[in-house]
Amino acid sequence: MSQEHHQGFFTKYIFSTDHKMVAKQFLLLALSMAVIGGFYAFLIRWELAYPNQPAPFFGVVTPDKYNAIITLHGTIMLFFVGMPLLNAFPSNFLVPLMIGARDMAFPRLNMASFWMTLLAAGLLVSSFFVPGGPVAGGWTGYAPLSASSEYTGVKMGMVLWIISLALVFIASSLGGINYLVTVVTMRAKGMTYSRVPITVWFLLAAALTFFLAVGPVLAGAFMLLMDNVFGTGFFLPGKGGEPLLWQHLFWFFGHPEVYVLFFPTLGFCLDIFAVFCRKPIFGQKLIIGSTVVAIALSFVVWAHHMFQTGMNPTLVTPFAITTILISVPFAIIYVCMFLTIRNGSISLEPPMLWALGFLATFLVGGLTGIFLGAAGADIYLHGTYFVVAHFHYTMFPSVFFGGYAAVNYWYPKMFGRMLNRTAATIHFVLTFIFFNCVFWPLFIVGMGGMVRRIADPSFYPQYSPFVHLNIFATISAMCLIATQTIFLWNFFYSMKNGKVAELNPYHANTLEWLAQSPPPHGNWGPKLPVVTSGPYEYSKPGETEDWHTQAPSYKGEVIHG
């Protein structure tokens, strides 16, 4: 099969079926939406610290606007930043390269996946400008508030939100089909399942978990749409409906979804630890087994989000038990990560800094989840800022620490240049400090009883002791957001002006480092790499080098063009 196509501008950059270009498109989408999501975070913190004062670049954040903003912040950060940045971008870029394939199994489906996601993002952004304003039901869209426009005054915005989510869910499922079929059918010769890098395994685990979990929420979305548009009563008690059914359907998906966002980061960190500590991963089989158990358990923990909803109390204890149980496989994985680093020759390059930062911050998130999973403590903590702090200590590390780790680590392969190391290090240190300064105080105000999703804390005299903490968190948030400009500058500036990268700057074993930087269309030269070893042969006793590429016979012929 000969590969002779000269690609025009549109085929190469816009309507590309090349998995690497699709990956970069998803990355750009994620970064753009992160700017919007970050702006909303700024507005939220502004209103909480300086209630009813006009926010810069926006004006006064009135309560109904606040509701819309928190909804959009959550929706955008999870589905238009988190999923593209952690699932779509890395799976698209890495999976074919790491297994020695030329592209995805279904390249045109891949392209469709991106354009569907872009359309969904467009629909969501367009909802800012429709009569009635954008969706304001919380990113969880609890019924009956979300089921009828008589409660929020929002009709078209809600409909657009539901359709936008349905589209992004379908697009992600289609992407998942691609990744799974590619890994099952297109591995290079010698690339047995046990030689596939753990990043690919975790990306697959995420894709699998996603498409198995998304069905019920899509079903619920159709029902919610009908409630809003056709006046049905699926979730409206006045019409014979059941609001809690929405919550069950939503969280049945919602809980596995947070693991969909967590698994890829675990994969990146494990691979990064192996490379930057020059050690094999500790307990690889144990990690994979724990992941399988965690996925299975993740489907039976969902109602821990519903302990205080008035659901049947008989359900509380079983779900509390499963929730506490699920911390076990994750604890095992965590210990394996620590043991991977132990006694390694650690080099603190930016990817390693992000991975270490993830380990530290996610630990806080994971441990605080135990308090919330214990149903008794949850009676007090539910709906407070303790929950907000908990999920930001899990989601922010997963999405941003993990995302930055991946971008920093694979940037040389993606663009053929190195990121400026000083800027990247400063970006990490400042982000780490400011992130903790924003969210640690929220644990304190949460335990003090301050509830979430209220626009004006000054309205409640019992929250007056928290004014200083809220202001501190807000100022830190503004600094955190400002710090991200360092990354944006570094990312775009280094594309053309960074130091030219060698083929394998970190001396990593995995296959993608054998390809050119960036890999050409078709990834490899005329001959595909032949794999003869696993990906974690670092510091093997008796060898001269402390690394051993998976396909030593691959010559990497330069392709003319």
Next chain:
Amino acid sequence: MNITTSKSNHELVYVALVILALVTVGASFLHLAGNENVYLIFGLATVQCLLVAFQYMGLKLEGVMVYGLVIVPLILFAILVFLCIPDISHYPLNLKL
């Protein structure tokens, strides 16, 4: 391996499916005691489904991965329904008591 050409028993399966469908409709007119009717109807439906799955969809020729892809969602369906029954289906009735 060609799933569609392996001994074409499509006609036999078709006749069986039509008969089963008509029997299922007929069964709904029998007024059996209590829940037996439901079990009979859905038992017949399950048989039809298995016929289509194994014969038309070629499930009998597929490997573990495809079996897993079919069975796991069914398990998830069971989990969703059974764990929600105490809350959605029976809770309102309990309240009345």
Next chain:
Amino acid sequence: MDNTSTVDHVEYEVEDYTGPAGTTAGRLGVWILISSEITIFAGLLGSYILFRIFHPEWSEESAHLNIVLGTINTILLLSSNFFMMKAASAVEQGNQKKSAKLMLLTIALGLAFLVVKGFEYAAEFSHGEFPSTSTFWSFYFLLTGLHGTHILGGLIAIGILWAHAKNDNLGELKGRVALTGLYWSFVEVVWIFLFPLLYLLREGVAK
């Protein structure tokens, strides 16, 4: 933004892409799609079942459904599925024109299904039975509506394949006939459960 190079006249090694048990990549892809679709209908049917358990009075509303038309639709869809299977066999045997005729039958029967459904909807509307009338009717219209859109999508796919096959022009699309047949059988399976759940749980068949 990047320097992807282009290639002239170089022969590239391509793997023979097969999956487990000889399943092709395409077939595995359709099975994963089906797996995902099972979860969607599981959510919907599961919700219906949860409501149905504590709404025994729905058996009276269910009696308003036209069981004759429902049975006719069941037979139509079964037959459509049968002809699609024969069409896929015909392609394997190399006879594209025969397969085109069989696909045309498949489409005709599928369209007939939709027409009958349309008649049912029209009759229901004229009796004042709309989605907003009661939760039973909400579920009925949503379930059959979603199933109907899946049928429509399938018909479009089969139509595209028919257009190629009737001119002996399937080419690389040959394998897609069997794959579309797989999807079509799945749509059939959904109806196998949908029909009793909606039409047959009448009078005295309550939990």
